Amino acid sequence: MRRQEGTSVVEFALVLPLLVLLLAGIVEFGLIMYNQQIITNASREGARYGIVLKTPNRYTQAQITSEVQRYCGSHLITFGTGGTPLSVSVVNESGGSQCPNTNSFGQNLRVTVSYTYTFLLVPNMSRFFGAGLGNTLTLTGETLMKCE
Numbered sequence: 001m002r003r004q005e006g007t008s009v010v011e012f013a014l015v016l017p018l019l020v021l022l023l024a025g026i027v028e029f030g031l032i033m034y035n036q037q038i039i040t041n042a043s044r045e046g047a048r049y050g051i052v053l054k055t056p057n058r059y060t061q062a063q064i065t066s067e068v069q070r071y072c073g074s075h076l077i078t079f080g081t082g083g084t085p086l087s088v089s090v091v092n093e094s095g096g097s098q099c100p101n102t103n104s105f106g107q108n109l110r111v112t113v114s115y116t117y118t119f120l121l122v123p124n125m126s127r128f129f130g131a132g133l134g135n136t137l138t139l140t141g142e143t144l145m146k147c148e
Contacts, residue, residue, distance in 0.1 A: 024121040031077055032117060032137065039113050040141035042071045042086075047111040047143040050090060051099055061090045061097035068113055079120055087114040092147065099147035112142045 046068040050059050059067075065088040072086055089112040090097045099109050117137045 028119060028121045031120065032139070035076055035115070035117055036139045036141070038072060038075045038077075039115050039139045040143075041075070042068045043111045043113040043141040043143040045071045046088065046090070046113065047109055047145040050109050050111065051145045051147045053099075053148050058098045058100070064088070064090050064098070064111065068111070072113075072115070076115070078118075088112070089114075105147060107147045108144050109147055110142065110144045112140065114138055114140045 046064045049067045050064045052059075065086075068088050069086055089110075091110050091112075092099055093108045094100065099107065115138070117139050119135055119137070
């Protein structure tokens with residue numbers, strides 16, 4: 001019985017790093033999934049903003065981009081890393097960057113939002129998973145809506 005003293009402490013010390021790494025991975029994965037949803041919602045917000053008919057002119061690509069950045073600025077979780085700025089692409093099926101003012105009903109407006117997520121809890125993931133995954137992950141959301 002005397003030889004058994006302290007074995008649970010040693011076992012705990014051996015298992016603790018694995019538990020902490022597992023917990024960090026779960027938190028990181030949750031943050032990635034949340035931010036992916038925010039990027040998808042931001043593309044939806046931008047597309048909806050761009051398809052609504054406004055008198056006398058439609059919203060421009062700069063205004064749509066500003067709306068997407070406003071939405072992401074108040075919802076993305078970055079913890080100060082900021083990642084890279086959002087990349088916003090606005091294209092309609094007739095080749096422009098907004099819905100035309102006339103005869104545009106039924107044309108498609110596509111808004112694509114990309115964001116480079118920087119890993120927070122487990123930096124430099126390439127150490128663990130090989131050279132394919134670095135310190136960042138690109139999250140992309142795309143929405144296609146018809147001009148009103």
